[in-house]
Amino acid sequence: MGIFQGGYTGKFLHVDLSDQSIQTKPLERDFALKYIGGRGFSARILYEGLRAGVDPLSPDNILVFATGPLSGTPLPSASRLIVAAKSPMTGGIGDASSGGYWAPELKYAGFDAIILKGRSATPVYLWVENGKAALRPAEHLWGKRIDETSKLLKEEIGDEDIHICAIGPGGENLVRYACIVTDEEGVGARTGMGAAMGSKNLKAVVVRGSLDVKIADPERFQGVIDAYRKTLEGEVWTETLRRLGTPNLVAHRQKLGIWGARNFQRATIDDWEKISGEVFREKYLVKAMGCMGCMVRCRRYSAILDGSANLLYMKGPEYETINALGAKPYIIDPAFILRAHYLCDEYGIDEHGAASAISMAMELYERGILKKAEVDGEELVFGNGEAFLRLIEKIVYRKGFGDLLAEGTRIMGERLHADYYAIHVKGSEVDASDPRSMVTRALTYSVATRGSCHLRGFPYIDEFIKPEEGLKYFGTAAVSDVKALEGKGKLVAWSEDWITVANLMGLCIFAWYRSRTFSMLIKRGLELVTEAYVAATGLPMTQETLLRCGERVYNKEKLFNWREGMGREADYPPPRFFDEAMPDGAGKGAHLDRGDYERLLDDYYTARGWDPVTGCPTPEKLEELGLDESGR
Amino acid sequence: MAKQRVGYFEDREDPEAQCSRCRLCELICAFHHHQVGNPRRANIKVIALGKGVDIPVVCLNCGDAPCMNICPTGALYRKERDGMVLVRSDVCIGCSMCVSVCPAGAITLDLVEGTAAKCDLCGGEPQCVAYCPAKVLRLTDAESVSGKRMRTFARSLVCQQEA
Numbered sequence: 001m002g003i004f005q006g007g008y009t010g011k012f013l014h015v016d017l018s019d020q021s022i023q024t025k026p027l028e029r030d031f032a033l034k035y036i037g038g039r040g041f042s043a044r045i046l047y048e049g050l051r052a053g054v055d056p057l058s059p060d061n062i063l064v065f066a067t068g069p070l071s072g073t074p075l076p077s078a079s080r081l082i083v084a085a086k087s088p089m090t091g092g093i094g095d096a097s098s099g100g101y102w103a104p105e106l107k108y109a110g111f112d113a114i115i116l117k118g119r120s121a122t123p124v125y126l127w128v129e130n131g132k133a134a135l136r137p138a139e140h141l142w143g144k145r146i147d148e149t150s151k152l153l154k155e156e157i158g159d160e161d162i163h164i165c166a167i168g169p170g171g172e173n174l175v176r177y178a179c180i181v182t183d184e185e186g187v188g189a190r191t192g193m194g195a196a197m198g199s200k201n202l203k204a205v206v207v208r209g210s211l212d213v214k215i216a217d218p219e220r221f222q223g224v225i226d227a228y229r230k231t232l233e234g235e236v237w238t239e240t241l242r243r244l245g246t247p248n249l250v251a252h253r254q255k256l257g258i259w260g261a262r263n264f265q266r267a268t269i270d271d272w273e274k275i276s277g278e279v280f281r282e283k284y285l286v287k288a289m290g291c292m293g294c295m296v297r298c299r300r301y302s303a304i305l306d307g308s309a310n311l312l313y314m315k316g317p318e319y320e321t322i323n324a325l326g327a328k329p330y331i332i333d334p335a336f337i338l339r340a341h342y343l344c345d346e347y348g349i350d351e352h353g354a355a356s357a358i359s360m361a362m363e364l365y366e367r368g369i370l371k372k373a374e375v376d377g378e379e380l381v382f383g384n385g386e387a388f389l390r391l392i393e394k395i396v397y398r399k400g401f402g403d404l405l406a407e408g409t410r411i412m413g414e415r416l417h418a419d420y421y422a423i424h425v426k427g428s429e430v431d432a433s434d435p436r437s438m439v440t441r442a443l444t445y446s447v448a449t450r451g452s453c454h455l456r457g458f459p460y461i462d463e464f465i466k467p468e469e470g471l472k473y474f475g476t477a478a479v480s481d482v483k484a485l486e487g488k489g490k491l492v493a494w495s496e497d498w499i500t501v502a503n504l505m506g507l508c509i510f511a512w513y514r515s516r517t518f519s520m521l522i523k524r525g526l527e528l529v530t531e532a533y534v535a536a537t538g539l540p541m542t543q544e545t546l547l548r549c550g551e552r553v554y555n556k557e558k559l560f561n562w563r564e565g566m567g568r569e570a571d572y573p574p575p576r577f578f579d580e581a582m583p584d585g586a587g588k589g590a591h592l593d594r595g596d597y598e599r600l601l602d603d604y605y606t607a608r609g610w611d612p613v614t615g616c617p618t619p620e621k622l623e624e625l626g627l628d629e630s631g632r
Numbered sequence: 633m634a635k636q637r638v639g640y641f642e643d644r645e646d647p648e649a650q651c652s653r654c655r656l657c658e659l660i661c662a663f664h665h666h667q668v669g670n671p672r673r674a675n676i677k678v679i680a681l682g683k684g685v686d687i688p689v690v691c692l693n694c695g696d697a698p699c700m701n702i703c704p705t706g707a708l709y710r711k712e713r714d715g716m717v718l719v720r721s722d723v724c725i726g727c728s729m730c731v732s733v734c735p736a737g738a739i740t741l742d743l744v745e746g747t748a749a750k751c752d753l754c755g756g757e758p759q760c761v762a763y764c765p766a767k768v769l770r771l772t773d774a775e776s777v778s779g780k781r782m783r784t785f786a787r788s789l790v791c792q793q794e795a
Binding site for chain 1: 670
């Protein structure tokens with residue numbers, strides 16, 4: 001393919017579902033160099049392809065499946081897919097990431113990205129193989145859960161080795177926080193990408209490929225693989241991930257007292273040992289799995305007995321599974337967590353979306369704001385797992401009270417006049433932890449372009465950065481003090497640009513970016529990534545330029561949100577984090593201070609070169625990033 | 633020297649000592665042999681059987697190798713040093729008879745070259761073995777395989793009695 005020596009396939013697949021037309025267009029060199037891939041591709045395509053005010057569930061929305069230049073190469077853990085569209089949850093930029101095997105397979109099938117618009121009159125799936133694509137009828141798949149969908153597609157195509165990205169009934173029924181699922185296992189959960197896909201009558205995108213992903217300089221690339229492997233040796237974080245997966249964080253959350261349990265009314269869990277990483281390992285783990293090429297293998301594969309003595313097998317759980325399905329509704333039972341997790345994945349809904357909606361309803365019920373008759377006669381108190389499972393079904397099929405729950409907490413808050421209890425930022429629910437006692441977490445979650453997100457920056461970077469490193473990189477040793485406000489704007493802005501680079505390249509944040517030393521973050525997440533990009537593509541790149549690409553993409557996403565009317569006011573944590581102190585645990589008594597937060601936000605906007613009043617990128621910043629006044 | 637091959641050794645009791653389906657063996661094999669990213673040009677393949685069972689399949693290096701026996705041009709031959717069956721690409725005519733008779737499905741026609749492709753032990757240092765994160769792939773010979781199998785079998789007898 002002409003202009004690229006390696007890494008990129010150089011081709012985008014464009015599909016208009018309304019008139020069923022399919023086109024292949026070249027990826028231009030300048031586009032690649034400025035936006036790299038993944039979230040860079042999607043941010044630009046969505047910003048330039050959509051206008052303000054488009055209904056995310058209308059045919060006008062654009063759905064992007066994007067890989068990075070390193071996807072499909074033998075670089076370990078270059079497995080991540082980015083699925084993006086205008087978000088049905090936030091009304092701003094939406095994207096979700098899924099590991100596994102799908103993104104590399106799209107490269108082997110000959111494309112860097114798929115861009116879909118319009119809406120098919122009847123359900124279809126997209127079949128992509130070695131540079132060709134076709135839309136095929138999917139009436140027979142509509143209504144089917146994820147496992148069944150995969151089984152039928154594998155039978156129909158007659159190949160076990162196809163890779164499938166599908167929606168379940170959740171996406172079909174436009175549950176706002178519906179997710180996409182790759183290969184029955186990898187979930188692109190947040191921001192409602194499954195609903196965006198369902199609104200297009202698109203059941204699945206199925207890929208198979210046997211084309212080479214070329215490497216411009218194989219010898220140099222081999223050097224990067226080996227250097228990366230060396231960084232994993234003796235890395236405690238890597239060993240912990242392999243042994244326990246992300247559920248290792250359960251003990252950590254308890255120690256810090258940042259669970260966000262009971263819809264953020266509790267910071268700790270009384271019987272937390274019942275749902276620790278060790279319990280999930282000892283009782284349910286079948287084995288440690290790896291996404292494509294992964295040397296870390298944090299992915300869990302677990303099994304539980306279902307009601308009739310059959311084993312239910314599933315990928316997971318993640319720490320986030322345990323937080324969403326255990327802590328939020330306060331159901332401290334590992335078997336329940338796995339059962340609910342299995343259901344959410346099979347139906348194709350985001351666990352945090354579903355759990356946040358039900359947990360908010362539980363609080364409203366306990367406070368008497370919701371009456372029994374309004375919640376379909378359920379005794380909807382915290383800890384009621386059976387009611388939780390019944391409501392999951394109702395959400396997916398939008399029956400009874402489930403129809404409101406399927407809208408997510410922001411809309412629930414509006415309809416029930418109970419905004420205060422909706423714990424979200426920009427419409428996307430707070431996940432991962434309660435950031436009340438930690439300013440870096442609070443700022444990272446709140447300014448994240450896709451709505452509350454712990455993966456948009458590095459929210460606990462201040463827990464281990466050394467004072468001298470803080471001084472060197474951010475101009476102040478204070479960034480290593482978790483309580484201090486000083487320097488945090490710059491720290492958060494840098495973390496966002498840096499993490500964005502992972503999402504541009506198709507790399508896994510956990511395998512590549514996570515470490516407990518700042519020097520390793522720089523070594524692995526910037527130095528080696530730059531080297532890998534140059535070796536794979538043969539294109540010129542420096543660490544500074546790459547970080548600048550991350551910044552450009554972040555600004556582009558911000559411009560998208562700004563155009564949709566999200567200014568400074570959209571970058572605040574939920575009021576509960578200001579008004580109520582942490583009730584228990586290590587952070588007991590802590591809450592965010594409004595004045596402090598205003599200063600943090602000013603500091604962050606200043607570091608970003610954004611107007612502190614409006615929160616919009618300034619013309620000077622746009623010029624610096626090589627974007628014109630309209631952000632193009 | 634004993635006849636060598638890449639063997640798969642798992643421990644069903646240990647969640648980390650099993651094939652984790654990361655497919656790094658496939659990636660690294662294709663990269664080593666062709667300098668590209670493309671698992672379908674690898675000489676080893678992880679077969680996902682569901683329910684957490686994933687098995688890497690690679691040339692068994694049969695003693696009485698059907699691929700070698702059936703080859704009409706003599707393109708397949710056995711190397712002295714490690715006893716591995718190798719392909720002379722310039723002699724291979726791509727008839728795929730070897731593909732039809734291989735008991736493991738471990739010999740294929742390369743998608744680009746069109747000639748027979750199989751594990752060559754990377755000249756003695758198999759890259760899949762070097763990179764396998766679970767360390768379940770090992771360079772081995774028939775004797776050590778049987779020794780390992782005997783141990784597993786013996787242990788299973790004891791476990792049954794205990795149960």
